[in-house]
Amino acid sequence: MPNLSLLKNRLSRAAWKRVVVVLLICAPFSGFAQYWQAGGFIGTSNYSGDLVQTKVDLKYTRFALGVFVKRDINRYLTIRGGLSYGRIAGADSTNRDTFLLKRNLSFRSPIWEGQLGFEFNFLDLDEKKITPYVFASVALFSFYPTTKDSLGNTVNLRPLGTEGQGLAAYPTRKEYNLRQISIPFGAGVKILLTENWIAGFEFGLRKTFTDYLDDVSLTYVDRNTLVRTRGQKAANFAYRGDEVTLGSHVTPGTYPADGTTRGSDKYKDWYIFSGFTLSYRFGGGSNAHNNWKRQKVSQCPRF
Template sequence: MKNRLSRAVWKRVVVILLVCAPFSAFSQYWQAGGFLGITNYSGDLTQKRVDMRYTRYAIGAHVKRDINRYLTLRAGLTYGRIAGADSTNTDTMLLKRNLSFRSPVFEAQVGVEINFLDLDEKKITPYIHGGIGYYSFYPTTKDANGNTVKLRPLSTEGQGMSQYPTRKPYNIRQFSIPFGAGVKLLLTDNWIVGFEFGLRKTFTDYLDDVSLTYIDRNSLLRSRGQQAVNFAYRGDEVTGNHVTPGTYPTDGTTRGSDKYNDWYMFTGLTLSYRFGGGNGYGGHWKKQKASDCPRFF
């Protein structure tokens, strides 16, 4: 008798959960908006983890789908620029290397946001986000006359040269892992403003075209020409900083470090307009009364 009663109670609990879930859930709605902020880079041309002197702008757009109060799906496109240069470092060896780069970064990403508070109830919530990204980059530099020079075709570290078969040309379109944190503020029932910081873990050490060692000067000259030699090593262009110009290093001399891959990051403000929903006053995320749920006891 007791077991039958227990089974009957559990059946009613399951029925309540299945039937009442739509009543106690929140109306899903969409968000569409934009991002305006800055881009930074961390790699072989920054003596610090991040050199804020090479901060560049970033702009983007996004769409979001709120599944419930605490879970949001997101997708977005972001464009930014990254840069770095040895000339602003303090280490003598880096000053003598005298390399520099700049690159556009265009990223598409999808992911999730986990909100810690009910935004409609508290009007503000911190959140964390993560997902997967697909981005493109293309490192360039400037010559002494200010002309833009594309670095990848020069094979500055022997990429794609038969003399260095293990050094393959790096892909300029790759996957990344975006993750970070932010805070949202509900301005009105429809408008949400936020501040977000997002790191991008990459799987390349060539955002800046620097990773391994110098290759033989004559081999590079024969394979890629004088311009490749000029931009593989620029220590002979050094002026000031109490550093004397150098000569092209011997084959195998350290040029960069492949111990860690390069990173990039976006930081800035978001503004979103939300629409959809439908339950309750204002049409957004208003829980229906418990009396709307059928009674079984």
């Protein structure tokens, strides 16, 4: 009687050998008609953090622009790199939560981002003319939170140290870095308009490792210490509840005691870019489009 376990192992090894042979045969042709893409992005930017009551406040949607370059490794995998610019903003005054209304803070910030990553296409774009895709990248971005005073003048928030950053009395609170790493990821869909032009729409989240996109994270520091070391202006913009208008159902407040909750560092801040893309496809060798089509039907053996 044959040994079924031994036979199964031999069949498994034979199957794996066949897969390896197929991959070795196909591998040289996976880059046979590699395309380059160069294009642009136009859309919107949003923010999620301590100054919004919901995950995202669409009232503070701002514009975003970008350029990118892509390299098709094969029909399904693409390397992507790009530069993007957007603006994010938020304000307590548009929320309904009493705590946020009393705090009365606001911010705005530019976002500059450079990213490098991969796309995975679910369908063959040349065959189907349309494909959904997902992407993941690593990015370096910069930000600079500011706000407006009661006269409409721009005020830079980081130099004020509104939560005691850089003060000897609060040694654990360091000045936050304005250049940070983020992890962009998301999904989109693209359409092959012609052999060379590709249009699409993309939605991308950005996970950051900072809680200071909005200059808010922890607790209030002692007001007198803040005034003595950073000036009255720092205290004025650490808490703006005394500026609440008389017409509001929230009465003006006074600067909270040292250690009172100002924000929450439980979750880091996020930013979001979404919008439309248009790119021009080129390269891939002579007659690349037809070569790639022939490659798919004739070069790789089938099981």
